[in-house]
Amino acid sequence: MKLPMHEMSLAESILQVVEETARSSAADQVRAVRLEIGALSHVERDSLRFCFDAVTRGTLADGARLEIDATPGRAWCMPCSESVELSRLGDACPRCGSYQLQVTQGEEMRVKDIEVA
Numbered sequence: 001m002k003l004p005m006h007e008m009s010l011a012e013s014i015l016q017v018v019e020e021t022a023r024s025s026a027a028d029q030v031r032a033v034r035l036e037i038g039a040l041s042h043v044e045r046d047s048l049r050f051c052f053d054a055v056t057r058g059t060l061a062d063g064a065r066l067e068i069d070a071t072p073g074r075a076w077c078m079p080c081s082e083s084v085e086l087s088r089l090g091d092a093c094p095r096c097g098s099y100q101l102q103v104t105q106g107e108e109m110r111v112k113d114i115e116v117a
């Protein structure tokens with residue numbers, strides 16, 4: 001099995017945010033973590049879930065449910081001079097078919113909120 005290094009470091013950053021948030025609300029157990037992941041980010045969801053389970057073992061987020069919301073991707077199309085929707089990285093502009101696109105949204109990932117016990 002290929003080691004999902006990228007997802008492992010993402011899971012660790014998520015855990016950091018989750019622990020800080022839980023601590024500031026004086027919670028000692030996290031029930032769920034809601035993430036927003038851009039449709040164009042290179043995140044393998046199954047790997048991320050696997051890594052999240054691994055890094056949270058023995059922490060206050062042990063056994064927490066991971067909910068993933070996808071945020072749509074957008075790009076600036078040069079020929080159209082317009083912002084267009086992009087469902088996948090590497091796709092052409094849905095209006096004119098050009099590949100001269102600059103991604104403006106959809107590559108980010110953030111912790112939206114957490115549910116504590």
Ligand SMILES: [Zn+2]
Pocket residue numbers: 077078079080084093094095096097098
């Ligand atoms: Zn276009």
